Amino acid sequence: MAASAGEMPPFSAVRVNKPLAFANRLMAAVHAALAAAFISHRALRLLSAASGGGVAVAVAMVLADLTLLFLWALSQAGLWRPVSRTAFPERLLAARRRSELELPGLDVLVVTADPDKEPPLAVMNTVVSAMALDYPGGRLGVYLSDDAGSPLTLLAARRAYAFARAWVPFCRKYSVQCPWPERYFAGDDDQDADEAAEERQRIKKQYETFKEDIEEACRKGKNSWTNEQRQEHDAYVEIINAGSEDEDEDEDDETAMPLLVYVSREKRRAFPHHFKAGALNALLRVSGLVSNAPYVLVLDCDMSCNSRGSALEAMCFHLDGSPPAPENLAFVQFPQMFHNLSANDIYTNDLRYIFATRWIGLDGLRGPLLSGTGFYARRDALYGATPPAATSSPTQDFWSMDAGELARRFGDSGDLVESVRNLHRQQPPPSSETQSRRRHLLPRDATLMASCAYEAGTGWGDESGFMYQSVIEDYFTGYRRIFRRGWTSAYCYPAPPARPPFLGSVPTNLNDVLVQNKRWMSGMLAIGLSPKYCPLACRELLAASVPQAMAVAYFGFAALYAFPALCYATLPQLCFLRGVPLFTAPWLAAAAFASSLLQHFVEVSVARRGLAVRAWWNEQRFWMLNAVTGQLFGCVAAVQDLLGVAALDFDLTSKARDGKLYQEGVFDFTGCSVLLLPATTLCVLNAAALAGGTWRMFTGGGGSALSGEMFPQLFLLSYVAALSYPLLEGMFLRQDPARVPARITALSVALAAVVLALFR
Numbered sequence: 083m084a085a086s087a088g089e090m091p092p093f094s095a096v097r098v099n100k101p102l103a104f105a106n107r108l109m110a111a112v113h114a115a116l117a118a119a120f121i122s123h124r125a126l127r128l129l130s131a132a133s134g135g136g137v138a139v140a141v142a143m144v145l146a147d148l149t150l151l152f153l154w155a156l157s158q159a160g161l162w163r164p165v166s167r168t169a170f171p172e173r174l175l176a177a178r179r180r181s182e183l184e185l186p187g188l189d190v191l192v193v194t195a196d197p198d199k200e201p202p203l204a205v206m207n208t209v210v211s212a213m214a215l216d217y218p219g220g221r222l223g224v225y226l227s228d229d230a231g232s233p234l235t236l237l238a239a240r241r242a243y244a245f246a247r248a249w250v251p252f253c254r255k256y257s258v259q260c261p262w263p264e265r266y267f268a269g270d271d272d273q274d275a276d277e278a279a280e281e282r283q284r285i286k287k288q289y290e291t292f293k294e295d296i297e298e299a300c301r302k303g304k305n306s307w308t309n310e311q312r313q314e315h316d317a318y319v320e321i322i323n324a325g326s327e328d329e330d331e332d333e334d335d336e337t338a339m340p341l342l343v344y345v346s347r348e349k350r351r352a353f354p355h356h357f358k359a360g361a362l363n364a365l366l367r368v369s370g371l372v373s374n375a376p377y378v379l380v381l382d383c384d385m386s387c388n389s390r391g392s393a394l395e396a397m398c399f400h401l402d403g404s405p406p407a408p409e410n411l412a413f414v415q416f417p418q419m420f421h422n423l424s425a426n427d428i429y430t431n432d433l434r435y436i437f438a439t440r441w442i443g444l445d446g447l448r449g450p451l452l453s454g455t456g457f458y459a460r461r462d463a464l465y466g467a468t469p470p471a472a473t474s475s476p477t478q479d480f481w482s483m484d485a486g487e488l489a490r491r492f493g494d495s496g497d498l499v500e501s502v503r504n505l506h507r508q509q510p511p512p513s514s515e516t517q518s519r520r521r522h523l524l525p526r527d528a529t530l531m532a533s534c535a536y537e538a539g540t541g542w543g544d545e546s547g548f549m550y551q552s553v554i555e556d557y558f559t560g561y562r563r564i565f566r567r568g569w570t571s572a573y574c575y576p577a578p579p580a581r582p583p584f585l586g587s588v589p590t591n592l593n594d595v596l597v598q599n600k601r602w603m604s605g606m607l608a609i610g611l612s613p614k615y616c617p618l619a620c621r622e623l624l625a626a627s628v629p630q631a632m633a634v635a636y637f638g639f640a641a642l643y644a645f646p647a648l649c650y651a652t653l654p655q656l657c658f659l660r661g662v663p664l665f666t667a668p669w670l671a672a673a674a675f676a677s678s679l680l681q682h683f684v685e686v687s688v689a690r691r692g693l694a695v696r697a698w699w700n701e702q703r704f705w706m707l708n709a710v711t712g713q714l715f716g717c718v719a720a721v722q723d724l725l726g727v728a729a730l731d732f733d734l735t736s737k738a739r740d741g742k743l744y745q746e747g748v749f750d751f752t753g754c755s756v757l758l759l760p761a762t763t764l765c766v767l768n769a770a771a772l773a774g775g776t777w778r779m780f781t782g783g784g785g786s787a788l789s790g791e792m793f794p795q796l797f798l799l800s801y802v803a804a805l806s807y808p809l810l811e812g813m814f815l816r817q818d819p820a821r822v823p824a825r826i827t828a829l830s831v832a833l834a835a836v837v838l839a840l841f842r
C-alpha cells in the first residue's frame with residue numbers, strides 16, 4: 083500500500099475548467115449586483131411607505147428576497163472552481179505488477195429493506211454486479227443487509243451466489259464491461275467477442291433460470307412474511323460461500339470467488355433501528371469481523387454497478403499519496419445516474435443540480451458531499467478517526483486509544499476492538515488459509531454485531547459509523563464525520579458518453595418524488611436549524627474551508643425556499659387583483675429576474691453539453707412545485723422534529739412501478755395526497771388572480787392601472803401560470819385515472835376561494 087514514490091507517474095490527473103470558472107464568477111457578480119440593487123430599492127421604498135397592510139406586504143417581500151439572495155449566495159460555492167478528474171488504473175496495475183503496491187481489501191455494503199417495494203431480483207442484480215467488479219476476488223467481499231429479515235431475500239441471495247459462480251468468471255475471462263446481468267443480457271455491452279458467444283448463451287440460460295426461480299419464489303412467498311415479522315425478528319448472519327462447491331478450489335487471490343455475506347440485523351419495536359444508517363453500521367461491524375477490508379463501497383439496493391472499473395479507479399485516488407490526489411482523502415464519490423430516466427424528465431429526477439454541476443465545483447475545493455451510494459470510503463474515516471499525516475497510511479487514533487476507550491466506542495466485543503486496531507497495521511493480503519477460514523467460519527461474535535442491544539451505550543451512530551441524528555445519514559455523516567474532522571473527498575465523474583459507473587432507479591410518480599424530497603428536505607433542515615449542528619456555526623468546518631461550509635449550509639437550508647415561494651405565490655397575486663403594484667422599479671426587477679434565469683439556463687446547458695431549453699423549463703417548474711410541497715412540508719416536519727413533537731421518518735421509495743406516464747412525459751398524480759394541496763391551491767389562486775386582475779387592468783379599474791408598474795406582476799403571474807399548466811390540466815382538463823384526485827381539486831378550489839374572499 084505504499085504511496086507512489088517519486089519516479090512513479092501519478093495515478094490520477096485533475097484539470098480546472100478555467101473558462102467555466104470565469105463565466106460562473108462573472109454571472110455571479112452581475113447577479114449579486116442586480117439583486118442587491120433590487121432589494122435596496124425595495125427596502126428604501128419601504129422606509130418611505132405609508133403604514134398599514136401595505137407595509138406588512140412590503141416587509142414580507144423584502145424578507146423573501148433576502149432569503150432568496152442568502153440561499154443563492156450559499157449555492158455559489160459549488161460553482162467557484164469546477165474541475166474534472168481522470169484516473170489511470172493501468173498505471174496502478176503496472177505499479178502492482180512491479181510489486182510496488184498491493185491492492186487493499188474492499189468490502190461492498192448493500193442495503194435493502196422491503197422485498198415488496200424493492201424486488202429481490204433487482205437487489206440480487208446489484209449484489210451480483212458488485213461481485214463482478216474488476217478486483218481480485220480474494221480481496222472483495224459483498225455484504226447484503228436485509229432489514230425485513232425476509233426468507234425470500236435470503237433464498238434469493240443463495241441463488242444469486244450460485245449464479246455468480248458462473249457469471250463472475252465469465253466477466254473476468256471476456257473482460258465484460260457491464261457486470262449487471264439483467265442489463266448485459268438485454269444487450270447493453272459491445273458483445274463482440276465471438277469466442278464468447280457459446281458461453282454467453284449458456285450463462286444466459288442460467289440467468290433465465292435464476293430469474294424464473296426468484297420470480298416464482300416471490301409469487302409463492304407473497305404475504306407469507308408479515309409486517310409483524312419484518313419489524314420484529316432475530317439477528318441472522320450467513321456466509322453464503324460456506325458450503326458451496328468451491329470449498330477447496332480457487333484459493334488463488336485473483337480468481338477466487340468474492341465473499342458473499344447475508345446479514346439481517348435484529349429488529350425489535352422497543353429499539354430504534356435508525357433506518358439505513360443503522361443497517362450500514364451493522365454491516366460495518368459484521369464485515370469488520372469477517373474481512374475487515376480497509377475500504378468500503380456503499381450501494382443502495384437499487385444502484386447497480388454498470389461498469390467493472392470503478393473499484394480500480396477509486397483506488398487510483400486512495401492509493402496515490404501525492405498530488406494531484408487530494409490530501410486526507412476519506413472517500414471517492416461517483417455520481418448517481420439512473421437507468422429509468424425519461425428523456426423528458428418532468429420530475430428532474432436526474433439530480434443534475436447535484437451530480438452534474440455542484441459536485442464538480444465542490445471537487446475543486448475540498449470535495450463533494452457524501453451522497454448515500456456509489457462511494458468508496460476508508461473504513462477508519464467512517465469509524466471516526468482523524469486524518470493521518472500522509473494519505474493512504476493508516477491513522478494512529480485507534481492504535482493509541484486504550485482498550486477501555488475502544489470498547490466504549492465500538493462496544494465490548496474483543497474481536498471487533500481487535501479488528502479496529504488492526505486497521506492501523508498495513509494489512510498484508512490475506513493468506514489463502516485465512517481466506518478459506520473466512521469463507522467457512524462465521525466469527526464468534528458476528529450475530530452479536532447485528533443485535534439490537536449491541537449498540538446501547540456505545541459510540542455507534544454518534545462517534546463511530548454512520549450518524550443517526552438525521553434521516554439523511556449521508557449528508558450528516560459527510561459533514562460531521564468526514565469534513566469537520568479535516569478529511570476531504572474526490573469526485574469521479576465520467577462525463578457522458580463514457581459509461582456510467584453506477585446506475586440507480588428513480589421514483590416515477592409525482593407523489594413518490596415529493597415524498598422523497600420531503601424526506602431529504604426535512605432531514606437536512608433539521609440539521610441546518612439545529613443549534614448544535616448548524617454548519618454555519620461549526621468552527622472546525624469553517625476553519626477547514628469556508629466555501630465547503632457554505633455548500634453544506636446550502637443543503638441544510640434549502641427547504642427554506644418554501645418561504646419566498648409562498649410569498650411570491652400569494653402576495654403579487656392578491657395585489658395584482660387589487661391593482662397594487664409590487665415592483666416599482668420594473669426594469670430593475672426584470673434585470674434581476676433575467677440574470678437569475680440566465681444563470682440557471684447556462685448551468686443546465688453546460689451540464690447537458692448543448693442548449694437545453696426543455697430541461698431548463700422542467701427544472702424551473704419542478705423547483706417551483708417542490709418549493710411549496712416537498713420543501714414546505716419538509717420545513718413543517720423539521721420543526722416538529724426539533725420541537726420533539728414527531729420524529730422524522732424514512733419513507734422508502736418504491737422501485738416496483740413501471741412508470742409508463744413518466745416515460746411519456748405526463749404527470750402521474752396517482753396517490754397524490756395532502757402533500758400536493760398547497761401547490762394546487764396556489765395554482766388556482768394564481769390563475770384566478772391573473773384572470774381577475776387582467777380584466778381589471780384593461781377595463782380601467784382605477785386610473786393608474788395601465789401604468790407600467792403593473793406589468794412585472796402581469797408577467798410574473800403569467801410565468802407561474804405557464805409553469806403550473808400541468809397542474810391546471812391535471813385538475814380541470816384530464817379525465818384519466820392519473821389526474822389530480824377529485825377531492826384535492828375540490829379542496830384547492832375551496833381554499834383558494836376562501837383566501838380570495840378574505841383578502842379581497
Ligand SMILES: O=c1ccn([C@@H]2O[C@H](COP(=O)(O)OP(=O)(O)O[C@H]3O[C@H](CO)[C@@H](O)[C@H](O)[C@H]3O)[C@@H](O)[C@H]2O)c(=O)[nH]1
Pocket residue numbers: 193194195196200227229356357358361381382383384453454455553554555556598601602732733734735736
Ligand atoms: O430502514 C431502512 C430504510 C432504507 N434502507 C435502504 O436505504 C436505501 C435508500 O433508500 P431509498 O428508498 O432508495 O431512498 P432514496 O430516496 O432513493 O435514497 C436517497 O436518499 C437517501 C437519504 O435519504 C440516501 O441514503 C440514498 O443513498 C439516496 O439514494 C435503500 O437501499 C433501502 O433499502 C434500509 O436499509 N433501511
Ligand SMILES: [Mn+2]
Pocket residue numbers: 382384586587735
Ligand atoms: Mn433509491
